[in-house]
Amino acid sequence: MSAAELARLQFAATTGIHWLFVILTMGLVPLVAFMHTRAAYTRDPAKKAVRERMTRFWGQLYVINYAVGIVTGLVMEFQFGLSWSGLSKFAGNVFGAPLALETLIAFFAESTFLGMWIFGWGRLRRGVHVTLIWLVCLTAYASAYWILIANGFMQHPVGYEVRGGVAYLTDFGALLTNEMSLTALGHIVLAALTTGGLFVAGVSCFHFLRGTKETELFRSSLRLGTWVAMLASFFVVVVGELQRPIIERTQPMKNAVLDNSGVAEVQRRLVEQFGPGDYVPPQGWIHLSMNAMTLIGNTISTITFIAVFLLWKDRLVRWRPMAWLMVAVIPFAFVASVAGWVVREMGRQPWIVYGHLTVEDALSHVSRASLIASCTVFIAIFVGLAVTNWTLITRFAVRGPDATQLGVTEPLAEALPEQPTGGSEDKQPVPAF
């Protein structure tokens, strides 16, 4: 492999694995925030106890998943400077701003507030604690926005001018409202909600299949998950289609490959425009990914549509094949979303900034030996962590709410008199039924 291919592999592996955790983070956090709010403001003590257990159970799965999301995110921030210094040389004036704002506005707050939420059980006042998880949710989505602004600039540069071979920002508003960014943002937000909904619904089905005693907790989760997945998966297809006219206008080659017609004609035009070179991205990969995404997206949309009707009188979990199908479908949402990114990013090749800078030209002067070493190190670590993390998520999902460690206050705290900092609402004794 050449240095450029190694650097691309390293970037793709980091981003790809990061994304697999980000999508579940984004999909679960609004559901956890919703559950937490409902639990916090329920009066009936028995119901409140169930809803609180529900929040802690799903919250813990979300937090375990977040661990790999944050560490791969740390590496992402450095990837551009490590292997693609040509990108900062050409587009640093424009491209750096959204990334800087993402770290300052979103990542910083998300991480700090999540730390407070994890350790805030029984220590922070109810309203404050609930607000924290909503802030985590808000900043997670803000993060996605800024990252897609940066990504949109690479796909379809706007709001800039080139002077002396360097891009300068001229219209910040145009950069922030790049249609290539906003439609993609809508698409991935809905994809994330689909994934989160499917995860919650599927895990709940699994517990019903195993004859759980926590019927109230999992019935409530199943309803929430199925409805969210149904609505989101319907619109994810719609918003996905909205991107096609934009691609047609801005990225003729990707469009030709997706339509599978006129590739040679577009290649000829691009050679006239940008000089000799190969402007055809890897077609096989793009076709495969596009087909996989479309097939999975439509299947999930259909399954969840049927599932919503079957929620009535618990038919969904009583008809075992359907319940198993809901469990089996969980991984496919992840596959479809990665396929979507393959279409978007491979379809942009050979450009790193569309029409201005090629991937080859953006590569840092890093030796092949260093790249082989770093590529091996990163991929080994990330794959190891991803597998470990999924094992842990599965284990804790299977064990059920009894094994939840999140928010378990030490017995010591109960014995002590009320401290001024804690909220009294959270400490009410719960009658055992």
Next chain:
Amino acid sequence: MSLEIAWLGLLGLMLAGYFVLGGYDYGAQMLHPFLRDEHEESKPEKASGGNAALDAIAPFFLGNEVWLVAFAGVMFGAFPHLEGTLLSGLYPLIVAILAGLVLGNAAVQLRRRARGVRGRRAWDALIVFGGAVPALCWGLVVGLLLHGVPRRADGSFHIGFGEVFTPFVLVCGIATILLFAAHGAGFVALRSERETAAKARELGGKLLLGAGAAAVVALLLTFVGSGASMTNRGVSGVIAGALVVALGVAWWSFTGGHEVRAFVATCCATALPVLLVGAGHYPYLLISSAGHGLDIHDAVTDDATLKILSVFGVLVVPTILAYQAWSWWAFRGRTGLRHPSYF
């Protein structure tokens, strides 16, 4: 004060914040096997693997590491030309830092999810590794930046064994890893139950002696001409002096049992190297081993971009400082009482 100096100050603040906050995380990570609470051995919680040092850093852990991300973000936004040169130039060290960081960070978060003692031991080893490697490598980076890097005609540079394995750079690495460890001990002393705190104080004092000795060697190497080559000698001298004083005060407070004063002093000692690199070389951000280097005007982003970033910065930076301070306040006090443990 011009905008670019303000942004350089912010860049320094982010890195210094990371050294102070991430520094005590790494210290506590490295020391956590030695700072078990002996009472815990008999308590039932032992089965779940609680650890005093990790409990001490837990509520702040996620909020500390992001200072590094913000540093990278500010560097990319405001000084894109420094980012491309610096990170690709320091490639092997940055990769080592990131690898350590990723493993250590994930291990801290996942350790208590392990099923048995063996699984937890594996995570424990990764936690120590993930504290030691970044601490050592950041020290090497500071040493390299103080000494100067081998820049080529086109401005890019690459470090190899020849640059890293010099006495001065190695001594800087050793001083930093010992200092971070002592700083972590100081934090654990501040947040843990009395007995663990006493143990941490004792450890901190010893580690500081080592860090101080390494710092003195680095100073001596500089005096004989094979150490730092500072652009602004006077300012650098003052900062280096302050660093030595901070180390002295920290050692004196550790041995005297003044936990707050010891921690304040180690905070200063971990932050001052950043100031030394920044103010000692100003207006250069990177100096070359042979003559001058990349200055602030070469590194800074375009004026229009900087103005937009500044509008956000004025609003966002105070907000960040406010909620970070809030999180420190919300989880103040020693661990054990009404502190849910999770990590």
